[in-house]
Amino acid sequence: MRLFRFLGRLLLLLALLAGGLVFDGYRQLHEPLRVDGWQTIEIAQGETLAGVLADMQTRQWLPSARAAFYLRLYVRWRALGARIRTGEYGLDQNQTLLDALELFMSGRTIVHELRIVEGWTFAQALQAIRANDMIRQTLAADATADAIMAAIGAPGIAAEGRFFPDTYRFPKNSTDVALLRQAYAAMQKTLAAEWEQRAPDLPYASPDDALIMASIVEKETGVPAERAQIAGVFVRRLQLGMRLQTDPTIIYGLGSAFDGNLRRLDLTTDGPYNSYTRAGLPPTPIALPGRAAIHAALHPDDGKALFFVSRRDGTHQFSETLEQHDAAVRQYQLPAQPRQDARPDVNPEANSKPASPSRKKKQQGP
Known part of the structure; x- marks a missing residue:
């Protein structure tokens, strides 16, 4: 009888101990982490859960020293194995140790x-x-x-x-x-997607040509409503055999030598990106164009304008004839800032007489 009583008491004690452990483990695993604000932790390639818990313990993020022990028991009980994933994770005081484990296993990195x-x-x-x-x-x-x-x-x-x-x-x-x-x-x-839906009869031999045109459009204006208009001016110039005469191509060609001002010498010195001295498109794009500029290059405005000049407010005045363009230059450019570098308005090639479509000085880059 005494043996049975002893065994009964022992079993009761063990049950109480087990229950206490379960209760304490449950509390530890569901207690908020002791993280100050929002912190990050990195799991390196091949790192184990034990190593991660040791790191968290060193940072004093765990509810207690025994919390790591309970989490390892939980992982074995659930047969989760070593499923934590490499990466950088964010933790805060609203998360529990179980939340952290689920996060490390999910791979939802920062x-x-x-x-x-x-x-x-x-x-x-x-x-x-x-x-x-x-x-x-x-x-x-x-x-x-x-x-x-x-x-x-x-x-x-x-x-x-x-x-x-x-x-x-x-x-x-x-x-x-x-x-x-x-x-x-x-x-x-x-x-490729924009090229597939392009307008007909464009003067481009390949999508690369459209990308070059889009880069010029991107550099010429930041006004969404003007992109197709500017693309239209340049497309018509290509179709008529006129030079593009656009400042951004020259600025790109000058590279680090560009000091913020274009001079007559810059316009007359030949080079692969000088659209005043060379016909057609430059050899490469001059910038990274966005989708809107690419779309405009492939869907240019079908108007008749061949020229445009900056109004000095971010927008442009478009003109169909050289006479209209010269008047716009006088209105929007000359009174405000007499030009010191007096670029030629007329292309020296006979009869075409295309003036520069853009009469502004644009910085390279944003």
Whole structure:
């Protein structure tokens, strides 16, 4: 009898202990983390749950020292195994240890953002990528544009204009190459879709020509309603064999030598991007155009304007004839700022007489 009483008491004690452990474990796993505000934690490749819990204990985020023990028991009981996933996670005081475990297993890592702006050059986009601390840099600091294109799987293609301006979201330690591949693929997809729906009878031999035109439109105006009008001016000039005579192409060709002012010498010095001395489109885009500019290049306005001049308020005055354009230049440009660099209004080639479509000085980049 005494043996049975002892065993009964022992079983009762064990049951009470087990119940106490279950209750304490439940409380520990459901108690809020001791996180001050919002904090981040990184799980490295190959790191175990025990290592993550040790890190959290070191930071004093756990409800108690025994909380880690209970979580490991819970993982074994539920046969969850080592299912935590690599990445950067965000935790706050509203989460429990079970919430943290579910988060680590879900792979819902913190997402960072990088914005590539319409009208940026490739160099500016690359600079933004290299300046972002959340992106792992794998490209050499002195890597050429050609080397970068080869690294993303597009060898032999000029880098300028090939990356779609957008806001890109990525987890910490995404590589520069991965981000560039994503932006390149987005531009390829966008250009192909817009090319498929293009207007008829455009003077483009390929989608690349449309991309070049879109980059010029992007640099010429930030006014949505004007994009198709400006594209229309340039398309008609191409169709008539007139030179584009657009300042942004020259500015791009000058590169770092551009000091904010265009001079007569800049307009008359021949070069691949001088649309005053050369007919047709420049050899590459001059910026990263957005979808609206691409659409405008492929759906230009069907008016008759061949010229436009800045009104100095962000908009432009469009003209059909050289006489109208000269009057607009006198109205909007000359009274406010007499020109010191007196660019020629008339193309020296006989009879065409196209004046510069844009009479403003545009900075390269945003």
